[in-house]
Amino acid sequence: MKKSFQYMVLSLALLFGVSAPQAFAGNEDRSGQAGAAELLINPWAASSGWGNAGMSFVRGVESIYGNVAGLHGVKTLDVNFSHTDWLKGSTIRISSFGLAARVGESSVLGLSLMSFNLGQVPETTTESPDGGLGTYKPNLMNINLAFAKTFSNSISGGFNLKIISESIANMSAVGVALDAGIQYVTGPFDNIHFGITLKNIGPTLKFSGDGLSIKAFLTEGVIQHTVNQRVDQFELPTQLSIAAAYDWHLAESSRLTVAGNFISNSFTKDQYVLGLEYGWREYLLVRVGYTYESGLWKGQWDQACMNLNAGLNAGCSVQIPISKKENAPQFAVDYSFRQTYHYSGTHCIGARLIF
Numbered sequence: 001m002k003k004s005f006q007y008m009v010l011s012l013a014l015l016f017g018v019s020a021p022q023a024f025a026g027n028e029d030r031s032g033q034a035g036a037a038e039l040l041i042n043p044w045a046a047s048s049g050w051g052n053a054g055m056s057f058v059r060g061v062e063s064i065y066g067n068v069a070g071l072h073g074v075k076t077l078d079v080n081f082s083h084t085d086w087l088k089g090s091t092i093r094i095s096s097f098g099l100a101a102r103v104g105e106s107s108v109l110g111l112s113l114m115s116f117n118l119g120q121v122p123e124t125t126t127e128s129p130d131g132g133l134g135t136y137k138p139n140l141m142n143i144n145l146a147f148a149k150t151f152s153n154s155i156s157g158g159f160n161l162k163i164i165s166e167s168i169a170n171m172s173a174v175g176v177a178l179d180a181g182i183q184y185v186t187g188p189f190d191n192i193h194f195g196i197t198l199k200n201i202g203p204t205l206k207f208s209g210d211g212l213s214i215k216a217f218l219t220e221g222v223i224q225h226t227v228n229q230r231v232d233q234f235e236l237p238t239q240l241s242i243a244a245a246y247d248w249h250l251a252e253s254s255r256l257t258v259a260g261n262f263i264s265n266s267f268t269k270d271q272y273v274l275g276l277e278y279g280w281r282e283y284l285l286v287r288v289g290y291t292y293e294s295g296l297w298k299g300q301w302d303q304a305c306m307n308l309n310a311g312l313n314a315g316c317s318v319q320i321p322i323s324k325k326e327n328a329p330q331f332a333v334d335y336s337f338r339q340t341y342h343y344s345g346t347h348c349i350g351a352r353l354i355f
Helices: 002-024 028-033 060-064 068-073
Strands: 077-086 092-102 107-117 139-150 155-167 172-186 192-201 213-216 225-228 239-251 254-265 271-280 284-292 309-321 330-340 346-354
Touching: 060 068, 060 077, 060 092, 060 107, 060 139, 060 346, 068 107, 068 139, 068 155, 068 172, 068 192, 309 346
Parallel strands: none
Antiparallel strands: 077 092, 077 346, 092 107, 107 139, 139 155, 155 172, 172 192, 192 239, 213 225, 239 254, 254 271, 271 284, 284 309, 309 330, 330 346
């Protein structure tokens, strides 16, 4: 146990030590050069309801996105479904499913899938710029394979392997990325939480396929050649989060948590998130958060802000046992709203089964 803990901490320290300087060395002028921006979208309703402020103590399937170390909170089995109306009015939908199961006294495995429905896009060519050739459907999908381990009553850590898939009618890109996270809890009532997570560390991606080939006459005559165009590689949007939270037990049946999260983006501005969560008997939970970045209060959001989500976040959860038995499984419904400058914000609703 002690040896595995040392190996885990050494691995996490090495990963953070090598990659963290890159995460902090973000160049805002290169924001358009990053790819796979969908990796920065939280598809889960509960944790997004206060702007990802609670990454220091997020639990269950939602921790696969937030801080993978939080998987240690799964008692037996956690199942999560969510549907996101991304940028309401854009007709973009996100469907997510996740499953986490305890596989040992201190180990938990998790699997999640995030898929985008971007609708149908008219197919055009240089000869037919107005379309009329049919449609195609872009595909964006992320698959996560996660593992977390509890090392003591205070410390847990984990890794998450991401498989990234992007494609259109005749081009595609597939890649991998790695997340790592640590959570630490302390205090007289285990009411002080700290967490750090590094996301989206991996090799560059590159598109390939028939869409990069064109037929052209390179010499005089009627001989037609197939020419392959060169495409540049693109980097992943590495992100480093450092979070903390404090619980106040106001009464025997109620809790108030204040949480904060500093998010360092490798290609865009850093963000600061502050959130509050009130829980009554853990049956009803209400959340509110605010996400700030430099320039947000200058009055010209579209010119000052570089991240899509900024400003107000709000959400709630209703979580009830499905029977009167002690330690009965619970069913939860979650909702969240995230403010955005473009369109009418992002709405997410989810359902969970907790065993």
